[in-house]
Amino acid sequence: MNKFKILFVISAVAIGLMGILIASINEGKKEQAQINSVPKIDRWETRNEEFRKHYPRQYDSWKQTEKSDDIDDLLKEYPELVVLFAGYGFAKDYNAPRGHAYAVEDNRNSLRTGAPVDEKTGPMPTACWTCKSPEVPKIMATKGDAEYYTGKWSKYGSDIINPIGCVDCHNPNTMELQVNRKYLAEGLEAEGKMKLEDATQQDMRTMVCAQCHVEYYFKKTPNPKGGTAVAVTLPWAEGTGVEDMERYYDNLDFKDWTHKISRAPMIKAQHPGYEMWKTGAHGKNGVSCADCHMPYKNEGGVKYTDHKIANPLDDIASTCMNCHRVSEKELTETIAEKKARKDELHKKAMKHLAAAHLEAGKAWEVGATKAEMEPILLDIRHAQWRWDYAVASHPAFFHAPEETLRVLATAIDKAGNARIKLAKVLAKHGASDYVAPALTSKKVAQEITGLPFKQLVDDKKKFQKGLLKEWEKDAQEKGIYNPSSTKSIEKLKTSY
Ligand code: HEC
Ligand code: HEC
Ligand code: HEC
Ligand code: HEC
Secondary structure, three states, X not given: OOHHHHHHHHHHHHHHHHHHHHHXXXXXXXXXXXXXXXXXXOOOOOOHHHHOOOOHHHHHHHHHHHHOOOOOEHHHHOOHHHHHOOOOHHHOOOEOOOOXXXXXXXXXXXXXXXXXXXXXXXXXXXXXXXXXXXXXXXXXHHHOHHXXXXXXXXXXXXXXXXXXXXXXXXXXXOOEXXXXXXXXXXXXXHHOOOOHHHOOHHHHHHHHXXXXXXXXXXXXXXXXXXXXXXXXXXXOOOOOOHHHHHHHHHHHOXXXXXXXXXXXXXXXOOOOHHHHHHHOHHHHOOOOHHHHHOOEEEEOOEEEEOOOOOOHHHHHHHOHHHOOOOOHHHHHHHHHHHHHHHHHHHHHHHHHHHHHHHHHHHHHHOOOOHHHHHHHHHHHHHHHHHHHHHHHOOOHHXXXXXXXXXXXXXXXXXXXXXXHHHHHHHXXXXXXXXXXXXXXXXXXXXXXXXXXXXXXXXXXXXHHHOHHHHHHHHHHHOOOOOHHHHOOOOOOOOOO
């Protein structure tokens, strides 16, 4: 073969390859254009799978939140929790969060939501659906907030079906990010630092998450059409720090429940993830939730946002490494160290709190007076709120390491104060030798606190075989549920 022939063959191959490359770039461009073009989708299309034909990469990555499916039973890991939450739902069932795809499933299966037999029974109000599904903003928008917030949780069993999805964070008419829950705008208004309408695109990459990953309480207000609305409200009027919200709740004399053993008026911290993030190095530097939890991906010339919201450490290269120049090993070691520091104080706080509740129970038993107990119960209330604030805002040890340790330290201080006062009261009433029982397992702790665990599980199983099946059938008839959309998830994966 002469020189020219060789050159000719090489050029032909090169041209061929370029052709393929151009075709694939064009393909990519076509898809990119499709992503940017916004096809017509109904404003309240809550079936996430309906978005797949227009946004396959976003949908497919969203679907992968199903991969985070382990049940992590926190009551089993820390039996003290059963005592800390005695008389309240979290003593029955308390698991670490899983992927967004499980939000509705876990809400139905939690022993906390009980075993309703019709649309008027069950322990929880409708508000318990608020952070679980795109059907929530739909009902709020079409029926009004007061109507959404009135009634029992079971009222919406066949209306709230699809897990956290596209319409929770987007307006399908424009596909722009949108906050679809009014209480967040109201919370920001009350705090008085930033208005939602002034939020930049970068702010919105956090605000969509702050619809749900925040502290809230249920505020009771009369519904003009009858009944009482129990509305999700953000307690931010005094600020978003732990002491600010504590003051807010104290001023209202608010309590979530009365502790079954110590009789302390308790506040349950929900998950002030957004508030904690604000106090950390990333929050202060404007690094948004999406910067770490929803990195950009580049596939075949198509740039899109990865919707598999999970632990960013599963993919350090496309998250942390966008900004940091240390080795992955160094970074993971730093994080493990932060977690170990938190765990040490976390466990100390929990042990003191459990002992304080049990010692207070004993003090009542041996005749302590209300006047003697009041300052002790206030210490317990504040100590537990602070401990809870630091650890329920998962995982604040990473989002805001210093604030987490500070808040835990104040929790230990206050629980310690309660126990010093309790020692005196117990001595005065002749019970100075009282030692709180050891909490060796979830079962032991549930027996000590008198929780009818077996009954709760039996009732729940009846609900799952009965009313729950009817909800799914009704939702299918209403055209909002497609059973094949949940085929790939293992149903009824629980802690019991
Ligand atoms: C928890 C909130 C959240 C949910 C749920 C969500 N998205 Fe997104 N989505 C985002 C964020 C944040 C961005 C990045 C927007 C930006 O920075 O401009 C985004 C971007 C997008 C974009 C713009 C192109 C891109 O990839 O950046 C599309 C299209 C999109 N999402 C589609 C969907 C679809 C389809 C679903 C449902 C299967 C969905 N999203 C669910 C938060 C969400
Ligand atoms: C509509 C409410 C809602 C919105 C909006 C929302 N989340 Fe969540 N998120 C939840 C709930 C509820 C869970 C727990 C689901 C479960 O355990 O079944 C959760 C779980 C998580 C988890 C744990 C996942 C795992 O695999 O363990 C992460 C991480 C997370 N959310 C981050 C975010 C980020 C980041 C955003 C914003 C981009 C966001 N969430 C927006 C409600 C929401
Ligand atoms: C700088 C990166 C970064 C930012 C910004 C960030 N996160 Fe995270 N987030 C992480 C890492 C890393 C973890 C996992 C830590 C661990 O458990 O090892 C995590 C875990 C979580 C979890 C999972 C908890 C669990 O137990 O499964 C939730 C929920 C969460 N983040 C929500 C948020 C929200 C909401 C925001 C914004 C207000 C946010 N994150 C901002 C890095 C970040
Ligand atoms: C968008 C950029 C960005 C991303 C993504 C990001 N960081 Fe950072 N990180 C920063 C900035 C900015 C600071 C503050 C630096 C300073 O104060 O000097 C910081 C500080 C830190 C610190 C020291 C402060 C502290 O809280 O202890 C650690 C550790 C850290 N980042 C870890 C991570 C990890 C792990 C990830 C991935 C999950 C991550 N970062 C993702 C920008 C980023």
